[in-house]
Amino acid sequence: MWRVLWTLVARAARGPRRSCTRQGSGAPAPGSGATIFALSSGQGRCGIAVIRTSGPSSGHALRSLTAPRDLPPARSACLRLLTHPHSGEPLDHALVLWFPGPQSFTGEDCAEFHVHGGPAVVSGVLQALGSVPGLRPAEAGEFTRRAFAHGKLSLTEVEGLADLIHAETEAQRRQALRQLDGELGHLCHGWAKTLTKALAHVEAYIDFGEDDNLEEGVLEQADSQVRELELALSAHLRDARRGQRLRSGAHVVVAGPPNAGKSSLVNLLSRKPVSIVSPEPGTTRDVLETPVDLAGFPALLSDTAGLREGVGPVEQEGVRRARESCNFLDTVVIPPGAGSPSENSRRLLLVLNKSDLLPRGGPDPRPDLPPHLLLSCLTGEGLNGLLEALRKELAEVCGDPSTGPPLLTRARHQHHLQGCLDALGHYKQTKDLALAAEALRLARGHLGRITGGGGTEEVLDIIFRDFCVGK
Numbered sequence: 183m184w185r186v187l188w189t190l191v192a193r194a195a196r197g198p199r200r201s202c203t204r205q206g207s208g209a210p211a212p213g214s215g216a217t218i219f220a221l222s223s224g225q226g227r228c229g230i231a232v233i234r235t236s237g238p239s240s241g242h243a244l245r246s247l248t249a250p251r252d253l254p255p256a257r258s259a260c261l262r263l264l265t266h267p268h269s270g271e272p273l274d275h276a277l278v279l280w281f282p283g284p285q286s287f288t289g290e291d292c293a294e295f296h297v298h299g300g301p302a303v304v305s306g307v308l309q310a311l312g313s314v315p316g317l318r319p320a321e322a323g324e325f326t327r328r329a330f331a332h333g334k335l336s337l338t339e340v341e342g343l344a345d346l347i348h349a350e351t352e353a354q355r356r357q358a359l360r361q362l363d364g365e366l367g368h369l370c371h372g373w374a375k376t377l378t379k380a381l382a383h384v385e386a387y388i389d390f391g392e393d394d395n396l397e398e399g400v401l402e403q404a405d406s407q408v409r410e411l412e413l414a415l416s417a418h419l420r421d422a423r424r425g426q427r428l429r430s431g432a433h434v435v436v437a438g439p440p441n442a443g444k445s446s447l448v449n450l451l452s453r454k455p456v457s458i459v460s461p462e463p464g465t466t467r468d469v470l471e472t473p474v475d476l477a478g479f480p481a482l483l484s485d486t487a488g489l490r491e492g493v494g495p496v497e498q499e500g501v502r503r504a505r506e507s508c509n510f511l512d513t514v515v516i517p518p519g520a521g522s523p524s525e526n527s528r529r530l531l532l533v534l535n536k537s538d539l540l541p542r543g544g545p546d547p548r549p550d551l552p553p554h555l556l557l558s559c560l561t562g563e564g565l566n567g568l569l570e571a572l573r574k575e576l577a578e579v580c581g582d583p584s585t586g587p588p589l590l591t592r593a594r595h596q597h598h599l600q601g602c603l604d605a606l607g608h609y610k611q612t613k614d615l616a617l618a619a620e621a622l623r624l625a626r627g628h629l630g631r632i633t634g635g636g637g638t639e640e641v642l643d644i645i646f647r648d649f650c651v652g653k
């Protein structure tokens with residue numbers, strides 16, 4: 183029987199749809215065939231600038247620009263004089279590297295020129311490359327798109343790479359690196375393998391149901407595999423918003439009565455004068471948002487109008503907007519002497535500001551309040567404690583990328599996971615084994631599309647739009 187089942191596992195793994203493996207779309211990247219070139223390091227004056235090429239004429243380009251005109255050994259840096267291929271004019275002394283395909287980032291022949299980073303050197307070398315027949319400037323993300331097309335990166339790894347390039351905080355960098363290293367892809371791959379096994383069991387029953395040699399309980403095994411998978415997928419979907427928040431930033435709202443020191447705290451946390459600080463109550467009238475790195479997590483920090491009643495229509499509108507902002511993670515700042523906050527915040531971190539005005543080492547001045555932190559925006563005392571408390575809150579809200587399972591970082595991951603769960607729901611409902619097998623294939627197709635299997639072409643333009651030229 184096991185031989186029968188293994189054959190079926192192999193067949194189920196092939197299936198009518200592409201399984202979730204680490205491979206590209208199979209479709210050639212637009213315009214692949216041409217050799218592309220671009221500055222891959224940042225724009226502007228710098229010590230070293232890296233210019234690279236990818237495509238069949240890379241070797242020819244390297245020989246055309248370097249003296250001596252032979253290819254350096256593969257993947258070894260060599261010092262060469264760069265000259266213009268037509269005029270012979272010296273352009274720079276550069277380190278050059280030759281990466282013959284398929285052992286290169288894109289899977290194609292690639293060359294790199296590490297030149298001195300002056301604008302004239304860079305434009306001279308780019309112009310020289312443009313004069314080599316068969317070469318054209320690369321479009322944004324075209325190197326990575328070719329890497330994807332040649333199966334060098336899965337789609338989740340491409341997304342991880344895009345996130346790594348855009349990462350502005352430590353938590354974002356950690357998360358992006360984990361995705362680039364294939365953690366999310368491996369997770370989906372593991373789920374797809376479970377589905378393949380379940381499918382093999384169902385197909386075995388369809389083909390050999392009457393065969394005495396067929397092992398007992400194959401359908402029950404498939405059912406239990408599906409149940410386990412459902413639990414795992416549901417757990418990930420429950421956490422789905424965390425990964426997206428980690429990419430886009432959590433909302434942190436500073437709210438409280440007028441003159442509490444909200445603007446002072448926003449300026450302190452963002453390390454720049456975002457808001458006007460003044461002893462006059464009611465200075466901040468509207469919600470002021472600024473992106474910040476809070477204890478390694480990305481956040482959109484909002485300063486709000488002081489919450490009070492009986493003011494004019496403009497300030498009242500500010501108060502209304504402030505209350506509306508208190509939907510996410512709120513830090514409510516209150517001064518000594520104010521009443522307990524009544525805001526209906528989902529997550530509240532209470533800070534008692536102006537602690538420098540309190541007697542040193544005295545008892546807690548506000549034992550009537552819920553647990554709170556003491557802070558002085560004036561002296562900075564208590565700031566480390568507040569940052570640590572924020573780090574814990576944000577790790578809850580965004581997910582901690584140092585530990586825990588890989589996060590779903592995009593809406594499309596969530597969409598396909600939900601699609602997979604829905605298909606598993608159909609599997610459980612139907613009594614028809616052929617339809618059950620089809621539901622499992624459908625579920626597996628959704629998982630495959632997360633890592634870039636068939637049917638992802640429509641999202642490629644959106645994903646690669648996030649890249650810069652040269653990547």
Ligand SMILES: Nc1nc2c(ncn2[C@@H]2O[C@H](COP(=O)(O)OP(=O)(O)OP(=O)(O)O)[C@@H](O)[C@H]2O)c(=O)[nH]1
Nearest residue numbers: 441442443444445446460463464465466488559560
């Ligand atoms: N002593 C002391 N004064 C502070 C501290 N933080 C802020 N202040 C002062 O308190 C006053 C009000 O500060 P703001 O930051 O403008 O207060 P706010 O809550 O934004 O005020 P509104 O715009 O009215 O809502 C200013 O004079 C600040 O210099 C602090 O920790 N200690």
